[in-house]
Amino acid sequence: MKRIGTRCLGALRQDAQLRFGVIGLAILLLLCLLAPVLATVDPYYYGPDSLAAPGVSGHLLGTNHLGQDVFSMLVYGVRTSLMVAIVSSMLSGIIGVVIGGIGGYFGGKVDVVISEIINIFLMIPVFFLIMLIVSLFGSDIKNVMIVIGITNWSKNAKLMRAQALSLRERTFVKSAIALGETKMQVLFKYILPNGIFPVVANTTRGMAGAILTEASLSFLGLGDPNVISWGQMIYQGKQYITTAWWISAFSGIAVIITVIIFYMLGDGLNHVLNPKYNQGGNK
Amino acid sequence: MKRFIVRRIISGILTVLVVFTLNFALVKSAPGDPITSLMGKETDDPVLREALMEKWGLDQPVPVQYFNYLKNALTGDLGTSIIYNRPVNDMIGERMMATILLGLTSLIIAFVLGTLLGIFCARRDGSILDNTLSTISYATDAMPSFWLGLMLIILFATKLDIFPSQGMYNVRAGYTGLQYVLDVLYHLALPCITLVLITMSGYFRITKSSILQVTNEDFITTMRATGMSERKIFNKYIFRNAILPTVTMLGISIAFLVTGVSLIEIVFSWPGIGSMTLTAINQRDYPTLMGVYLVMNVSVVVVMIITDVLYAILDPRIRYD
Numbered sequence: 001m002k003r004i005g006t007r008c009l010g011a012l013r014q015d016a017q018l019r020f021g022v023i024g025l026a027i028l029l030l031l032c033l034l035a036p037v038l039a040t041v042d043p044y045y046y047g048p049d050s051l052a053a054p055g056v057s058g059h060l061l062g063t064n065h066l067g068q069d070v071f072s073m074l075v076y077g078v079r080t081s082l083m084v085a086i087v088s089s090m091l092s093g094i095i096g097v098v099i100g101g102i103g104g105y106f107g108g109k110v111d112v113v114i115s116e117i118i119n120i121f122l123m124i125p126v127f128f129l130i131m132l133i134v135s136l137f138g139s140d141i142k143n144v145m146i147v148i149g150i151t152n153w154s155k156n157a158k159l160m161r162a163q164a165l166s167l168r169e170r171t172f173v174k175s176a177i178a179l180g181e182t183k184m185q186v187l188f189k190y191i192l193p194n195g196i197f198p199v200v201a202n203t204t205r206g207m208a209g210a211i212l213t214e215a216s217l218s219f220l221g222l223g224d225p226n227v228i229s230w231g232q233m234i235y236q237g238k239q240y241i242t243t244a245w246w247i248s249a250f251s252g253i254a255v256i257i258t259v260i261i262f263y264m265l266g267d268g269l270n271h272v273l274n275p276k277y278n279q280g281g282n283k
Numbered sequence: 284m285k286r287f288i289v290r291r292i293i294s295g296i297l298t299v300l301v302v303f304t305l306n307f308a309l310v311k312s313a314p315g316d317p318i319t320s321l322m323g324k325e326t327d328d329p330v331l332r333e334a335l336m337e338k339w340g341l342d343q344p345v346p347v348q349y350f351n352y353l354k355n356a357l358t359g360d361l362g363t364s365i366i367y368n369r370p371v372n373d374m375i376g377e378r379m380m381a382t383i384l385l386g387l388t389s390l391i392i393a394f395v396l397g398t399l400l401g402i403f404c405a406r407r408d409g410s411i412l413d414n415t416l417s418t419i420s421y422a423t424d425a426m427p428s429f430w431l432g433l434m435l436i437i438l439f440a441t442k443l444d445i446f447p448s449q450g451m452y453n454v455r456a457g458y459t460g461l462q463y464v465l466d467v468l469y470h471l472a473l474p475c476i477t478l479v480l481i482t483m484s485g486y487f488r489i490t491k492s493s494i495l496q497v498t499n500e501d502f503i504t505t506m507r508a509t510g511m512s513e514r515k516i517f518n519k520y521i522f523r524n525a526i527l528p529t530v531t532m533l534g535i536s537i538a539f540l541v542t543g544v545s546l547i548e549i550v551f552s553w554p555g556i557g558s559m560t561l562t563a564i565n566q567r568d569y570p571t572l573m574g575v576y577l578v579m580n581v582s583v584v585v586v587m588i589i590t591d592v593l594y595a596i597l598d599p600r601i602r603y604d
Contacts (some may be wrong), residue, residue: 123544123580125299125576125583128575129576131560132576208425210426219546220549233477234430241433241437249433255427260422261426
């Protein structure tokens, strides 16, 4: 356990992007926890001043058309964004790992079918599919997260398949098979844990993608009206863009910062976990 | 080569078929009954219901409906919009040009600018310009495109009043001829700038990294050792090898042109496929939605196949895979 700790610290020291990403994620998590303390007003409270400019009557970043405090909404929006990011990318990660792992490990006909399915999903315009599903089945935030998850696994599956293809030729896997372990045991005990690293990095980047997708859906009016989300704030602000720019402007900046944090985490993890980068020294 | 093309085409047809079936299954399994929403809440006349069921072919068993829809789609008939009672084909046809105009213009500008800047920065890796551009590209990559569009509207349309914020042409002026063309270009400016800023970073990064990668290959070192001029090495060997990933990316962007443009169309009320899709979503006009999705998917598949074949011609390593 101690060794893992030192290795993590070493990785953090080595890679600046990972360091920024981890610090950023820590701040986001803190914001999640401390939202009720940090928010100056209840974000669901419809105050008397609507469309107040930033700074006017104690509203740090102004208010929207219903008199809700923009700053407090931003703080609460972190929760929605992180939830969407984590749930949907976990889902796509798990589906991708299992499908890709099975394809790469079993090979033969199974692999032909699975790679064809992966290729098909790589060619589908995913955003429109998500849009169609959400508009048909309702824009509840749970639906949105599940739909983003089950439509974005193809890249993960592709990465995992390539890993499984090369891992199954390795000696330790072959010896496990020779020792009589079942195929499922080999797959879940040796192939998946050893091949999962590129998927982890890609999934982290996928979290950024999920946040952007949720924002885009909300911008189309397909967001869950019962939760506070940054995409929806941009959408609401669109109508008042000429008079009350702050509603859209600040929520967009919040999206950008969060997405950059996940990009940094993903790229950093990729540098640390990918042996190609490690050999050439420190990048 | 022939086998490669045939395989790609078969896989393309399969993709379209899967999407088609998915489409059908989704709409069929969705909650709510289209006939009820067509009739409205006030009436519940069984005769009217039956007539409507028959008109839209909903009285048939589901597999029959599926094959009817498939048969129609194969002959190029995407059905009729529930809301406008017009063929979906016509509606898409009318809007297609606007989307292609916006999408293709910005794609070409982004491709040329991004690639040039990528080449420029790869040769000056680590310079101030390179660092600045790399940072900017990281930020634009993280930016929701529609948000950037809104911000540009605030800056250029509201505050500075240089460009119009909405539409494709001045409806009131009724220009014709050259004046009309200029007017459309004037309206094109802001949406086009938004798209270029968003998509350029991809070309910039991929060009830069692939040039840097090729430059570090052994065969380039060998050529340097033989004393070949830097310029010749770059033009003849580095550039031609490094441009391949950029070509792939261009192909993918052309394939996903409509998808990428649609959010921007909505921001700027550009009368293209994207804004039509939004209206269809809001009105729950499923035949239109399905039609748009199908057309988009077929075009994605076709362009992807063309790109793959072109790529295989450019790079023999792919063919022998």
